[in-house]
Amino acid sequence: MRIDCHAHGWWGIEPKPESPGGYIDECQRRGIDKIVLIQAEDRHLFEAFEICPDFIIPVAQVDIDTITPDEISRLVERGAKGIKFIGPMHPYGADIYFPLYDRVCQLGVTAVFHTGYLMVGLFEKGGAFYEKPSLIDITDMRPATIDRIVRGFPDLKILMAHFGNPWWEEAWKMISTHKNVYADFSGGTAYRRSLSMWGEMFAPNGELDVASAEKLCFASDCTYFINDYFEFEKLISFYQRFFDRVKMPEALREKINVGNSLKLFR
Ligand SMILES: [Zn+2]
Numbered sequence: 001m002r003i004d005c006h007a008h009g010w011w012g013i014e015p016k017p018e019s020p021g022g023y024i025d026e027c028q029r030r031g032i033d034k035i036v037l038i039q040a041e042d043r044h045l046f047e048a049f050e051i052c053p054d055f056i057i058p059v060a061q062v063d064i065d066t067i068t069p070d071e072i073s074r075l076v077e078r079g080a081k082g083i084k085f086i087g088p089m090h091p092y093g094a095d096i097y098f099p100l101y102d103r104v105c106q107l108g109v110t111a112v113f114h115t116g117y118l119m120v121g122l123f124e125k126g127g128a129f130y131e132k133p134s135l136i137d138i139t140d141m142r143p144a145t146i147d148r149i150v151r152g153f154p155d156l157k158i159l160m161a162h163f164g165n166p167w168w169e170e171a172w173k174m175i176s177t178h179k180n181v182y183a184d185f186s187g188g189t190a191y192r193r194s195l196s197m198w199g200e201m202f203a204p205n206g207e208l209d210v211a212s213a214e215k216l217c218f219a220s221d222c223t224y225f226i227n228d229y230f231e232f233e234k235l236i237s238f239y240q241r242f243f244d245r246v247k248m249p250e251a252l253r254e255k256i257n258v259g260n261s262l263k264l265f266r
């Protein structure tokens with residue numbers, strides 16, 4: 001069994017899959033049993049969840065600079081199991097965002113952070129998401145910015161998406177040190193780095209570093225419901241090669257594939 005804890009969906013685009021059962025069967029046959037669907041428009045997020053409640057775990061992507069704590073509560077009341085933050089105008093660890101983290105923590109759901117590099121054009125004028133008042137600074141999304149949040153909210157469950165690309169060592173330090181911080185290799189960069197690099201990080205001198213390895217989650221960042229299975233299959237194969245490389249024991253593979261995601265998004 002495997003949960004893809006960073007997935008997007010081609011939802012809201014016609015024709016809408018009325019009964020996507022066949023598609024889901026095919027995903028399951030190819031190794032993905034459930035997805036954590038991260039979606040910016042809550043209308044589509046909850047509609048998708050209603051249609052495939054057994055396949056989708058909904059996570060609401062919000063504009064960290066304009067959302068209020070009460071709006072976060074409403075998203076969770078509607079079923080969101082996590083809140084995803086991306087493209088901040090200040091570092092994630094800035095005081096201005098603490099009321100949001102406080103609410104997410106109180107609600108007991110997970111804060112998902114896009115960490116590291118962010119594609120150009122998503123938040124600029126005419127971009128796919130919220131239009132930001134100024135240009136994005138990717139250093140505001142470095143994994144190290146998570147550290148200050150943890151100091152303020154040690155109980156907040158955090159998932160760092162994309163392993164801090166390219167600040168890999170910072171991401172490793174965050175998951176190794178902070179008990180409620182997890183990370184994944186989703187996106188287009190981490191899986192293209194060499195297994196020697198990942199092996200050196202997670203099994204220095206050939207010895208598995210359990211403290212960090214057990215904080216990983218399986219995730220792809222691919223788009224579902226478009227009948228393209230190749231994207232997530234690439235990530236499955238990468239994680240498997242990584243597991244073999246660091247001699248990951250079966251119990252930890254299970255944790256990374258399923259257990260950690262259930263802990264974060266149940
Ligand atoms: Zn994504």
